[in-house]
Amino acid sequence: MNIGWIGTGIMGASMAGRLQAAGHALSVYNRTRSKAEALLGGTASWCDSPAEVASKAEIVFTIVGHPRDVEEVYLGGKGILSSKGVCRIVVDMTTSRPSLARIISEKAALLSIESLDAPVSGGDVGARNGTLAIMVGGRKAVFEEILPLFQLMGKNISFMGTAGAGQHTKMCNQILVAGTMVGICESLLYAVKLGLDQQSVFEIVAKGLAGSNLLNVFGPRISQGDFAPGFFIEHFIKDMGIALSEAEAAGLSLPGLAVVHQLYVAAKAQGRARSGTQALYLALKSINGMG
Amino acid sequence: MNIGWIGTGIMGASMAGRLQAAGHALSVYNRTRSKAEALLGGTASWCDSPAEVASKAEIVFTIVGHPRDVEEVYLGGKGILSSKGVCRIVVDMTTSRPSLARIISEKAALLSIESLDAPVSGGDVGARNGTLAIMVGGRKAVFEEILPLFQLMGKNISFMGTAGAGQHTKMCNQILVAGTMVGICESLLYAVKLGLDQQSVFEIVAKGLAGSNLLNVFGPRISQGDFAPGFFIEHFIKDMGIALSEAEAAGLSLPGLAVVHQLYVAAKAQGRARSGTQALYLALKSINGMG
Numbered sequence: 001m002n003i004g005w006i007g008t009g010i011m012g013a014s015m016a017g018r019l020q021a022a023g024h025a026l027s028v029y030n031r032t033r034s035k036a037e038a039l040l041g042g043t044a045s046w047c048d049s050p051a052e053v054a055s056k057a058e059i060v061f062t063i064v065g066h067p068r069d070v071e072e073v074y075l076g077g078k079g080i081l082s083s084k085g086v087c088r089i090v091v092d093m094t095t096s097r098p099s100l101a102r103i104i105s106e107k108a109a110l111l112s113i114e115s116l117d118a119p120v121s122g123g124d125v126g127a128r129n130g131t132l133a134i135m136v137g138g139r140k141a142v143f144e145e146i147l148p149l150f151q152l153m154g155k156n157i158s159f160m161g162t163a164g165a166g167q168h169t170k171m172c173n174q175i176l177v178a179g180t181m182v183g184i185c186e187s188l189l190y191a192v193k194l195g196l197d198q199q200s201v202f203e204i205v206a207k208g209l210a211g212s213n214l215l216n217v218f219g220p221r222i223s224q225g226d227f228a229p230g231f232f233i234e235h236f237i238k239d240m241g242i243a244l245s246e247a248e249a250a251g252l253s254l255p256g257l258a259v260v261h262q263l264y265v266a267a268k269a270q271g272r273a274r275s276g277t278q279a280l281y282l283a284l285k286s287i288n289g290m291g
Numbered sequence: 292m293n294i295g296w297i298g299t300g301i302m303g304a305s306m307a308g309r310l311q312a313a314g315h316a317l318s319v320y321n322r323t324r325s326k327a328e329a330l331l332g333g334t335a336s337w338c339d340s341p342a343e344v345a346s347k348a349e350i351v352f353t354i355v356g357h358p359r360d361v362e363e364v365y366l367g368g369k370g371i372l373s374s375k376g377v378c379r380i381v382v383d384m385t386t387s388r389p390s391l392a393r394i395i396s397e398k399a400a401l402l403s404i405e406s407l408d409a410p411v412s413g414g415d416v417g418a419r420n421g422t423l424a425i426m427v428g429g430r431k432a433v434f435e436e437i438l439p440l441f442q443l444m445g446k447n448i449s450f451m452g453t454a455g456a457g458q459h460t461k462m463c464n465q466i467l468v469a470g471t472m473v474g475i476c477e478s479l480l481y482a483v484k485l486g487l488d489q490q491s492v493f494e495i496v497a498k499g500l501a502g503s504n505l506l507n508v509f510g511p512r513i514s515q516g517d518f519a520p521g522f523f524i525e526h527f528i529k530d531m532g533i534a535l536s537e538a539e540a541a542g543l544s545l546p547g548l549a550v551v552h553q554l555y556v557a558a559k560a561q562g563r564a565r566s567g568t569q570a571l572y573l574a575l576k577s578i579n580g581m582g
Contacts (some may be wrong), residue, residue, distance in 0.1 A: 133499045173501045176503075180469045193542075201463050212503030
C-alpha cells in the first residue's frame with residue numbers, strides 16, 4: 001500500500017522507517033528535506049507539499065512539532081485538506097490540541113476523509129523499536145482498519161473514543177509525568193541539600209511505594225549529571241500548556257500541573273529549552289541559588 | 292532479650308507483634324492502653340510510662356504519631372531520657388523532624404544512651420508482613436547491632452548517615468509521593484472531566500513511562516470510589532510540613548511540594564483528614580465544584 005508520511009523528525013523518521021521496512025511504499029514530505037534522506041534512500045518518494053502527499057496516498061500519517069504545524073499541514077494553502085486527492089484516511093500522531101483534532105475531523109468529513117488522532121508515548125527508543133504506546137481517537141471502524149499499521153509502530157495501542165480522545169488521553173499521560181517529575185527532582189535536590197548520598201536515597205526509595213518508571217529512568221541520569229534530551233523541555237511545556245488550556249476550557253482547575261508548568265517555563269527561561277525533561281533538577285538548583 | 296516498645300497504633304502493634312513472635316519479651320507502653328491488649332495477651336508486660344519502659348529494657352523502640360508525641364515520649368517528665376535506667380539504645384521509628392532526631396541523639400548521649408532514627412515506609416501491610424523499608428540514621432555500629440531486629444520488621448533496610456539522616460531519607464520518599472499523587476489525581480480527574488473512560492486511561496498510561504507503584508495501588512481505588520485510609524491525609528500533611536520546614540531551614544525552596552501540601556490542607560479543611568491520601572482526588576473535585 002502507498003502510504004503518505006509527513007514529518008520526519010526523530011520520532012517520525014523512525015516510525016516511517018518501520019512502515020518502510022515492512023514493505024510499504026511511502027510518499028514523504030517534511031519541512032526540512034534533509035531529514036527525510038534516510039527514507040528517500042529506500043523506496044520512499046519525495047513530495048513538495050502535504051497536498052501532494054494527499055494526492056498520491058490513500059492513508060496519510062502526520063507527526064510534526066506544534067499544533068500550529070498541525071494546522072499548517074492540514075488546513076494551510078498547500079495542506080492535506082486543501083483539495084480532494086486520493087487520500088481517504090488521515091492520522092495525526094503529533095501530540096496536539098484535542099480541540100484541533102476535532103476541527104480537523106470535521107473539515108476532513110466535508111471531503112469524505114476519515115480522521116484519527118493518535119499521539120504516542122515511549123520516546124525515541126520506543127519509536128525505533130516499535131514499542132510505542134498509541135492512544136487513538138476517532139471512529140472505531142477506522143481505528144480497526146489502521147490497526148495493522150499501528151502495530152508496526154507500537155505495542156500498547158488503545159482506542160479511546162471519538163475525535164480528540166487520543167489527544168486527551170495523551171494529556172492524562174503528561175499530567176502524570178509532570179507530577180512525578182517534580183517529585184523526583186525536588187526529592188533528589190532535597191537529598192543533596194540536606195547532606196544525604198543521592199544514589200543511596202535513590203536505591204531505597206525506588207524499591208518502595210514511591211518508585212516509578214520515571215524515577216528508574218531519570219534518577220540515575222540526574223545523579224550522573226546527564227541532562228541530555230530524551231524528550232525536550234520545550235515540547236513538554238507545549239504539552240502541559242495544551243492540557244491546562246483544554247482543562248480551563250472545560251472548567252477544570254489543575255493547581256499541581258500549573259506549578260510544574262511554570263517551573264518548566266523557568267527552566268526554559270534559564271536556557272534549558274533543548275535539555276531533557278530531567279533538567280528540571282537543574283532549574284530547581286538555579287532557582288535555589290545552587291548554580 | 293527484653294525489648295521496650297512504645298506506641299501500639301496500627302503500625303506499632305504489628306511491628307512489635309513480629310518481635311514478640313520471634314521470641315522477644317516486650318515491655319510495652321502506649322497512651323491508650325486498650326490498643327496494647329493484643330500484645331499484653333502474649334508475653335508482653337505493661338509499663339505505666341516511657342520512663343518505666345526504659346528502666347526495664349536495654350533497647351527501646353518508639354513509633355508514635357507526631358513530633359510533639361516523640362518529644363513527650365523522650366524528653367517529657369516521665370520520658371525515656373528523664374532518668375538513667377537499664378536502657379542502652381533507643382530507636383525512634385516515627386516519621387518525625389530530622390532536627391528533633393539530632394536533639395534526642397545529643398540528649399541521649401549525655402546519659403551514655405545510643406540513639407537511632409529509623410522511620411519506615413510500606414504501610415500497614417508492610418508492617419504486618421515484615422516487608423517495611425527502614426531508613427536509618429545514627430552511628431553505624433549501633434545500626435549493625437540493631438539490624439537483626441530491623442530484619443524482623445523490614446526487608447529493605449538502609450543505613451543513611453548520622454543522626455537525622457533516616458528522617459531526611461523518609462522526607463525524600465514523601466516528596467516523591469507528593470508529586471506522584473498530585474499527578475495521579477489531576478490526571479484521573481482530567482480524564483473524567485474531558486469525557487474519557489477512567490479505567491481505559493489507567494490501563495494504557497500505567498503500562499508506559501508514566502506508570503508507578505502509586506498509580507498501580509491508587510488508580511483502581513480511585514476509579515472504584517475507594518477512599519479508605521491506607522495512610523491518613525492528616526499524617527501526610529504532617530510529613531510534608533516537616534519536609535518543607537527542614538528545607539526552608541536549609542535554604543531550599545520546593546515549589547511543587549508546597550502546592551501539594553496546600554492541596555492536602557484543603558482536603559483536610561473539607562473534612563477529609565482521616566481519609567486515605569488518594570482522597571486528594573475528592574478534594575480536587577470539590578475545589579472544582581464537582582461535588
